[in-house]
Amino acid sequence: MLKLYNTLDREKEEFRPIEKGKVGLYSCGPTVYWFAHVGNMRAYVFADILRRVLAYDGFEVKHIINVTDVGHLTSDADEGEDKMEKSAKEEGKTAKEISHFYFDAFRKDFLKLNLTEPFKWTWATEHIEEQVDMIKSLEKKGFVYTTSDGVYFDTSKFGDYGKLSRKRIEDLEGGKRIDLGEKKNKTDFALWKFSKEGEKRQQEWESPWGVGFPGWHIECSAMAAKYLGETFDIHTGGEDHIPVHHENEIAQSTCCFGVKPVNYWMHGAFLNIKGGKMSKSLGNIETVSELEERGINPLAYRYFCFSASYRKPLTWSEEAIQGAVNSYKKLRNVCLALKSDGKINEKYLVEFRERIDDDLDMPGAMAVLWKLVRDEDAEGKVKGIRKMDEVFGLDLLEKGKVEAPGDVLKLAEEREKARGEKDFGRSDELRDLIKVKGWVVRDGKDGFELERI
Ligand code: AMP
Numbered sequence: 001m002l003k004l005y006n007t008l009d010r011e012k013e014e015f016r017p018i019e020k021g022k023v024g025l026y027s028c029g030p031t032v033y034w035f036a037h038v039g040n041m042r043a044y045v046f047a048d049i050l051r052r053v054l055a056y057d058g059f060e061v062k063h064i065i066n067v068t069d070v071g072h073l074t075s076d077a078d079e080g081e082d083k084m085e086k087s088a089k090e091e092g093k094t095a096k097e098i099s100h101f102y103f104d105a106f107r108k109d110f111l112k113l114n115l116t117e118p119f120k121w122t123w124a125t126e127h128i129e130e131q132v133d134m135i136k137s138l139e140k141k142g143f144v145y146t147t148s149d150g151v152y153f154d155t156s157k158f159g160d161y162g163k164l165s166r167k168r169i170e171d172l173e174g175g176k177r178i179d180l181g182e183k184k185n186k187t188d189f190a191l192w193k194f195s196k197e198g199e200k201r202q203q204e205w206e207s208p209w210g211v212g213f214p215g216w217h218i219e220c221s222a223m224a225a226k227y228l229g230e231t232f233d234i235h236t237g238g239e240d241h242i243p244v245h246h247e248n249e250i251a252q253s254t255c256c257f258g259v260k261p262v263n264y265w266m267h268g269a270f271l272n273i274k275g276g277k278m279s280k281s282l283g284n285i286e287t288v289s290e291l292e293e294r295g296i297n298p299l300a301y302r303y304f305c306f307s308a309s310y311r312k313p314l315t316w317s318e319e320a321i322q323g324a325v326n327s328y329k330k331l332r333n334v335c336l337a338l339k340s341d342g343k344i345n346e347k348y349l350v351e352f353r354e355r356i357d358d359d360l361d362m363p364g365a366m367a368v369l370w371k372l373v374r375d376e377d378a379e380g381k382v383k384g385i386r387k388m389d390e391v392f393g394l395d396l397l398e399k400g401k402v403e404a405p406g407d408v409l410k411l412a413e414e415r416e417k418a419r420g421e422k423d424f425g426r427s428d429e430l431r432d433l434i435k436v437k438g439w440v441v442r443d444g445k446d447g448f449e450l451e452r453i
């Protein structure tokens with residue numbers, strides 16, 4: 001029986017899908033104004049594990065991840081500049097160029113981590129009509145009011161506001177640092193913002209209320225309902241989304257459709273650096289590609305994520321990631337050295353299933369894997385490991401599947417040339433440089449081969 005921790009009820013609950021054998025899953029995705037860092041990626045590793053565990057348990061999963069390319073302001077409280085417009089201005093590019101550039105970089109890192117692509121990446125700017133329709137419906141039902149800068153949701157009209165975060169409206173963060181202005185309650189949030197007079201935004205649309213752009217929260221409600229239905233099974237996101245973004249999603253979806261929008265809300269804890277959080281706006285970040293440039297296999301980062309439950313904070317440090325690099329290397333080497341043998345190992349698989357079904361207990365599942373690997377008498381190890389790797393996604397038995405990045409290839413080609421010229425000093429130097437980048441070069445009869453260390 002699969003149990004998942006539901007933030008709504010603050011407890012582990014048996015997972016019961018709306019439709020037998022099927023799961024609708026929505027994950028809040030990246031705001032594509034800059035590079036996504038390893039902290040952001042932790043949120044997607046968590047969603048990927050959830051998705052893989054559901055598939056392992058026999059569910060057919062329809063997964064949606066949104067791409068926020070408009071409306072996310074520099075302050076979550078409807079103030080400040082649109083992050084996309086700001087970035088476009090700073091880089092002298094169009095907002096579309098910015099969103100596509102950073103989405104491509106994000107997706108590249110996403111795939112390097114063996115994260116499963118969603119059924120659909122849904123872009124906010126491609127769903128303006130759906131968002132406007134939702135706001136119209138909320139207006140008709142009397143949940144909105146208009147100020148000089150936008151159309152707002154009146155949170156005092158939704159009795160359950162604050163239920164997810166278990167906070168009273170007065171204690172919630174929304175609008176904490178700003179005075180109310182024309183807002184009626186500090187938790188009220190923008191559904192539609194007007195373009196400022198005299199300012200020409202790159203991304204703006206006509207609407208019944210005036211030219212402008214959608215607020216950040218409405219995109220998730222509109223796109224989730226479009227692709228997964230008015231009520232769907234599971235919604236994930238980082239824990240920072242609980243008090244504002246998800247509270248707002250619940251308010252607007254419930255009031256618009258008249259039903260409970262999501263049965264299970266699941267939240268991933270943060271990846272912190274000593275004493276604080278890693279965040280794009282603080283600039284203290286590292287990306288998966290940057291790790292790779294330093295010779296760290298992205299899958300070692302994936303392995304690192306399994307060292308704590310998704311609900312526990314993890315601390316990022318050089319020591320911690322190097323520890324994961326070493327353990328992952330060791331694990332993979334042992335697995336690759338195993339010879340295929342006998343029937344699948346059921347005993348360990350039963351234990352493994354118990355761990356993953358207990359709210360995705362990855363540290364526990366990893367302990368089972370290590371136990372199987374170290375058990376000299378166990379049979380069917382290779383088949384057991386292959387099955388478990390459907391969830392781990394660590395390529396434990398895939399030799400040299402990954403292609404070397406361009407800079408490593410270039411070094412290897414240069415080395416090949418030096419060898420051809422019998423410049424062995426240079427050739428050794430290049431071998432070391434390649435090693436620093438996390439690869440070993442081997443010479444075969446048809447030229448060189450590169451393998452990740
Ligand atoms: P953003 O691109 O800023 O909209 O964030 C994308 C996702 O990353 C959200 O689900 C956030 O909750 C999550 N997130 C942001 N920072 C971190 C962090 N340091 N650790 C874990 N998740 C994070």
Ligand code: ZN
Pocket residue numbers: 027028029220237245
């Ligand atoms: Zn969202």
